[in-house]
Amino acid sequence: MKVLVLDLVHGGEVLARAYAERGDDVTAVDVYRTSPAELRDGLDSMGIRVLEEAPAERFDLGVAPIHCPDRFFGASVCAERMTHHQAVGELxxxxxxxxxxxxxxxxxxxxxxxxxxxxxxxxxxxxxxxxxxxxxxxxxxxxxxxxxxxxxxxxxxxxxxxxxxxxxxxxxxxxxxxxxxxxxxxxxxxxxxxxxxxxxxxxxxxxxxxxxxxxxxxxxxxxxxxxxxxxxxxxxxxxxxxxxxxxxxxxxxxxxxxxxxxxxxxxxxxxxxxxxxxxxxxxxxxxxxxxxxxxxxxxxxxxxxxxFEGANGRGEVTVEGENVLVRDRNPGVSASSIEWNLECLDAYGCRDIGVAIEPVSLRVCEKLDLLAVRSAVEEHPAVTGLYILPPGGGCEGFTAIGSIDEVKERHEVMLWCTKEGYI
Known part of the structure; x- marks a missing residue:
């Protein structure tokens, strides 16, 4: 069977290898053009053709993540298409x-x-x-x-x-x-x-x-x-x-x-x-x-x-004297997750909350919608301070700080949210 597998960023190489190991003729497409040479060389050594865009050819099966736009199939024609989820279910x-x-x-x-x-x-x-x-x-x-x-x-x-x-x-x-x-x-x-x-x-x-x-x-x-x-x-x-x-x-x-x-x-x-x-x-x-x-x-x-002691990096609560630190550190930190944490703090009756945002890198900072974060925070009157740590830089509506220690004792409750980069 002739198989076209899209997206080497989100596990496509695993599927490509599985199809090749069962004897299929496999073409893998690095649609985002970010896969390392070592990965491409490994696929090539298994007889898997690795391209940067789908070729204008006919395939028996095309496989792509559910979140991959159909335009990445390009000029290829696939008799059947399925998602990575469906392919994993079969294999x-x-x-x-x-x-x-x-x-x-x-x-x-x-x-x-x-x-x-x-x-x-x-x-x-x-x-x-x-x-x-x-x-x-x-x-x-x-x-x-x-x-x-x-x-x-x-x-x-x-x-x-x-x-x-x-x-x-x-x-x-x-x-x-x-x-x-x-x-x-x-x-x-x-x-x-x-x-x-x-x-x-x-x-x-x-x-x-x-x-x-x-x-x-x-x-x-x-x-x-x-x-x-x-x-x-x-x-x-x-x-x-x-x-x-x-x-x-x-x-x-x-x-x-x-x-x-x-x-x-x-x-x-x-x-x-x-x-x-x-x-x-x-x-x-x-x-x-x-x-x-x-x-x-x-x-x-x-x-x-x-x-249950709580999941690591998700709403961890530490009492430090008269102050409380709430720590949220995970890839899912977003405007909606911050708003959800603030709603939970509202349920506790908190009245003086500081919010500190910390992207772990500039690349992650670009993926964090700071305007949406600010809008979410503004819906909660109990928030009396909004801060951003490096490498966030200067952003309108945020006070830039160098360390959480500068502000964590200014508020009864400090919500410190770190947006990690691994997903």
Whole structure:
């Protein structure tokens, strides 16, 4: 079969190798022209033709990421087209059940919570999220790889390894490849992808259509997802859903109280104070619903949530004397994530909040919409200072500072957001 694979930035080389290894005639296109020579040479050594644009030829199959604009197919003619997600679904297999998690917010935390809930029941969990690839068990977490992409071809790469696990929990960007449990945390604002020619919905609905088992989603989005579910097996969370959560007694830096209700059972837990509990409401609900569909009891779910310490780099809370530092450090920092954190701080009744933005590089700074950040912050009267750290430079509406130490004691609460560059 003659196969055309687009995009070597988001895992296309993994797919190209897989097709070549099964004997296909493969052409790989570096549509962004940024792949290193070593990668191109490696593909060439396998007999894979590497080009910078799609040739004017006929192919049996064309494969591209869901977020890749169709214009990159150029003058090529493909008898069939599929996304990277769909290709991975056809090429990969695992000897254990797999949970996939996608959504606009809460993917990483949902995966982390799911892994903990299953590990507490004696399962060996192969966990893929934006924090890396790990093996989670009753004895703790063993990191296998750091800085791993959550693009779908990573799942194909993992499937080719020999991991002794009982279940896989995988975070996937923009959709799913076909799993035993498929989780959508939320559609969010259904942002544009593929150069504005598609929406995030088009990626996430792939997960629904390819699901092999239970589909988990917010009850408030039932109208959106239910028409596309092939199996009819669903589990929802949120008001009116199969899993309902209530977080009470909020006091920043101190434990809160969680009440959970599902399938007629109820349980409670004390949540730790080292993170913004309201920020995890979606992740708590999604993880609980997915775990419930896999046989975890409500009591065990509550116990796991009670021992949860928060995801690294996401709403970490540190009390320093009379001041509180809230730390958000991850690739997903954006105007919407900052606004979400501010809404959570509003729920705590905070009245004097400083916000400091820190891009890790000039390239990352260019990807952070500072005008949107400023607009989001202006919607919250409790924010009394807006700052930017190097290399952000001077930006209208922001006060430039050299270090967080200059301002963190000026406010009762300091929200320090670092936009990292790895995705």
């Amino acid at each position: 990969s297999s695992f000897p254990f059940p797999v949970v996939e998690v996608t959504g606009a917010h809460g993917k990483t935390s949902t995966c982390q919570l799911m892994a903990r809930m299953l590990a507490d029941r004696g399962k060996r969990v192969l966990l893929l999220n934006s924090g890396g690839l790990s093996m989670v068990g009753a004895g703790g977490v063993r990191v296998l790889r750091e800085k791993v992409s959550i693009a779908p071809p990573t799942i194909l790469d993992i499937s080719q390894g020999r991991y002794e696990a009982d279940v896989g929990v995988f975070e996937v960007s923009l959709g799913g490849t076909g799993a035993d449990v498929s989780v959508i945390t939320t559609i969010g604002d259904d942002y544009a992808i593929a150069g504005g020619t598609r929406r995030a919905f088009d990626g996430k609905v792939q997960m629904i259509r390819s699901a092999r088992g239970t589909v988990v989603f917010p009850e408030e989005e039932r109208w959106l997802w239910e028409p596309h579910i092939p199996s009819g097996k669903t589990m929802t969370f949120g008001p009116g859903g199969g899993v309902q959560l209530d977080i009470r007694d909020l006091s920043l830096g101190r434990p809160a109280r969680l009440h959970i209700k599902a399938k007629g059972d109820t349980a409670s837990a004390e949540l730790r104070g080292g993170y913004l509990a309201p920020a995890y409401r979606t992740a708590f609900g999604a993880a609980a619903a997915a775990a419930l569909s896999m046989g975890v009891t409500v009591e065990d779910i509550a116990s796991a949530l009670g021992s």
